[in-house]
Amino acid sequence: MLELRPTCENCNKPLPPYSLEARICTYECTFCARCVETILDNVCPNCGAGFVPRPIRPSKNWKGDNFLGKDPASTKVRHLPVDPVAHARFSASIKAIPPEKR
């Protein structure tokens, strides 16, 4: 199940489950939209893949116990700020490779 992490890994901005600003990579690395756009250049500093908007898990039990009450968001903060210079080098090297070979 998707781990709903509580903050942006770079700037530590709160990203509650209903946030429309949360972005995730395929490994659930979680950042805010601003960091993804302005610092990360849509390249995950941990795995080198891209980001998509994180889906919202319902707070209400609309159907079948599939909601936050049963499957709550994570409270474990992962705050590992990125070195912008090193990341710019990393993202440029990734983006030089065709998507099918990344």
Ligand SMILES: [Zn+2]
């Ligand atoms: Zn951020």
Ligand SMILES: [Zn+2]
């Ligand atoms: Zn990642």
